[in-house]
Amino acid sequence: MEFDAIQWHDSLINNNTIHSYRGTVDSDVVGKILEDTENKLLEKEKNRKIRKRCYNVLVEAIQNLYHHAECVPSAIEKKFGKNFAVFAFTSPDQDTYKVSLGNYIKAFSIRRLKERMDQINHLSKDELKILYKLILNNDEFSEKGGGGLGIIDMARRTGNKLEYGFHKYNEEYYFFSLEIVIS
């Protein structure tokens, strides 16, 4: 059975949800989500250091969707629009925050993406720093201005492993889910 991204997104939303979004992710939407989450964080979290760390992770997470939500199955695009992706920001308990995101990818991208995720998850703090600096200094940008550093940055800032999954939609498309805990 094809993976249901809407159901997955619904399952993330509960009393602990600070903000959630699903739909087209364009530059205006990125700005709006960041503004809304920042305002809600200001209300909820008194510790400025934690607030800043959350906001930094949110910026990278949402902009990661902006850079990578281009491959959408036609039936999904017809129903929910171009560059469709889902996002939720929750606080499972008082000192923990979680950013969950998901977007469709082509089946052939899985191998490379999985290798990247596993590499990041296996690196120590110091090794992540070295990898970050190597990519920072490589002068490469994607067409949409992505620098290939977002996921490493999130792993580095949080010190936590990235939880990810590839969920089959059909032979051509998979849904990529990513969760990052900030504690």
Next chain:
Amino acid sequence: MDSIIIEGSAKTPTVNFDAASGKIEIKGRSIPENSIEFYKPLVDWLDTYAAAPKEKTEVNIQLEYFNTSSSKCILDVFKKLEIINRANDGVVINWFYEEDDEDMLEAGEDYQSILKIPFKMVEMEE
């Protein structure tokens, strides 16, 4: 040579590049999705400035947030300054960070370790 003065926005920083005084400032937030568009004029300006720089160039970087797309562009800015410094030994980068913001301090130290240019880490009290 003309100055560059850009007012900050929700996603882009306040910029003040002043050739007459040799003072270069980037302040605020730098979180645009595509930073290249924003930073290209600044890098180009530094190319021109490099032809006849001031004896001393003071660079003040005071960012509250910057995204990873900006981080590469900021490195490009620093690389231009590194070339100027190589020629006249007159560039200092002041990297400002809030006292509890270890991530911002570490980001400055990352740049410092990549570049051959004097960095001064400046802690700001809350």
